Amino acid sequence: MHARSNLPTGTPVVGVLGAGQLARMMAESASALGVQFRVFAQSESDSAALVCADTTVGELTDAAAVFKFAQTVDVITLDHELVPAATLEFLTQSGIKVYPTAAAIKFAADKSAMREKLKMLGAPMPNWVTAQNLNQANQFAQEIGYPLIAKSPTGGYDGRGVWVIADIAELNTLTFPVLLEQKVKFERELAVLIVRSPHNQAVVYPVVETVQQDGICTQVLAPAPNLAESRAIEAQQLALQIAAELDVIGVLAVELFDTGSGPLLVNELAMRPHNSGHWTQDGASTSQFENHLRAVLDLPLGSPTMTAPVTVMGNILGGIHPDLHRGLLHCLARDSELKVHLYGKTVKPNRKVGHLNLTGSDLADLQNRISHAVDFLAGRIDE
Template sequence: MDTRTGLPVVGMVGGGQLARMTHQAAIALGQSLRVLATSPDDGAALVAADVRIGHHTDLAALREFAKGCDAVTFDHEHVPTEHIRALEAEGVKVHPGSAALLFAQDKGRMRERLAELGAPVPRWRAVRAAADIAAFAAGTGWPVIAKATRGGYDGRGVFVLRTPEAAEELVATGTPLIVEELVPLRRELAALVARSPFGQVAAYPVVETVQRDGICVEVLAPAPGLAEERALAAEQLAIDLATALGVVGLLAVELFETDAGLIVNELAMRPHNSGHWTIEGARTSQFEQHLRAVLDYPMGDTSLTAPAVVMANVLGGAPGGIGIDERLHHLFAEDPGARVHLYGKQVRPGRKIGHVTVCGDDMTSVRARAARAAQWLQEGA
């Protein structure tokens, strides 16, 4: 509890853009968001008042950080599971807890648990040797998808293997892996839900996510042309998984839509890129909803604020050209309705440095405006 305000203190491990935007949501609720950042130059550390510098793999730093927090949560899944368990054993309220977060940290454990729950998953197997991949591919055909069991994001840790030789080279690196079939998908979807310790759940409209080179470049809300029956099935699947896994906070369920139905691709137990559109596009943003959930507040309204909402990620472009401030001037002059969120990151080609959200009545025009805005901020042209 913050003695100055009489309101809770939430600690978020990680100082990236998710913590930065959660801090913005905390301000409106009168809360104090404490951030554990690895550097004072991290995106959230640049704007939050209560910043502690330390590493998420340092148990002593985590213990010190958690002192005085009413709840501790995360902007990434990379905190060692044994450290989270140690905090829980010492009475720290950690949301999501270690028993749930494990299934977002370890893809092998996730696939095992989802299969036990009867959730739709790709055909897969654990990999101990290159022969395991070859044997798996004998049943599915090449190519196959290999995934690092821990640590992958934004396309990192995901490998398309087309030959036994490629499998041998990958296994030789020593990376713990699983192998999955290459799913013949129509498109990718995401179902975002929040769950409180009390067990209340709130589901956002199902969205379409558009990937390029393993990175999400667009999110379309609601998913265009998605049959109501399938949308409701996706929402119910996410709610069922959040309940069965004991998630507290946000759960993003990344889905493949196929001719045969839905298949679960990945899980994330934190605010998620597929939910950034909710800041302007939903009555309650995913960041406020996550805070409500971890503090056991009643959930907020998840309905859309407009018939069509598109979020486009802004990626770092080539060096040179006009500065980002001048780009903002030009963008706002051309499209006053575009809403820009910059993350305070150093620009590197291909790195997510922000996003743009556009709301409107027609998905085609809204999508074109969002793409144009993101391109202008990236390229200055």
């Protein structure tokens, strides 16, 4: 851990709880900004711990250890929403600056609390209920009809903790309380990413389309193709409203269902740099990672303007090849414009181990090139 006395005068110090790929990519931006970056990791081999000079290894449930770490930084931010609420509250009560605040993060970590809050704001959503028992669940099912979506109120991500419920037999298998939602008929999924600072400055990135397969995002198209300007503005205004009402500091990602003729419906919220914003690293004037740091440090935010007409991001999901670098030899030779972002993670089936970005003007061409590269790296194709 570098002592403050060894840093240039005025160097801001940011600490991150969790050391996954989001912290790793924040670290790249922090280096450029001259911000000293510290991570509280679970293990030395965590994604961000592999690259960060100032890593503390510990458990996020150990509030005393987290507090000791937090005392060395100017502000604490998060790599994920699974940081125990008790730890965040302890930090806040101890006078540590935490962004997003414990009060705001609740609405990303607890999906029932999120639905309740969005209802108060009048945000359009699928029909939902937090069922405390089978009786309430059954009543909701009779009103709405099957299939339903069941969500674990806390702890889920990337499709984990989310189930499609086809009938009463499946309803019977659930553990309560559970969040039940109408399975919305939608044409596609959109996401809008906003960054907000304590000064109340906010920047909104262009609305993107997130292409999903089996509940996992495979590609992000920026901007969302064929989206009417009025729809884009509707999405951006909704995100601005939610960010302001929830007093979010840093990145807020709002995942939306595009129902075509009906309104845009809020699916999920995330309060950290988000997969739907990874395209900004190579396709926007300021990346979401840089703007997240600028926000939590209350620096003026950077321009979210696109630097090319189209950017396509493709997630690299673990396949049959344990060695991604070998595959890169082929992919980089084939496509000299491919921008690679690997996370230093061991390959496991369907695990997000990296992503690729391509910028240009021909969406179909960019999508094909991205698909080729991610399929090759996973071993689904071999040439």
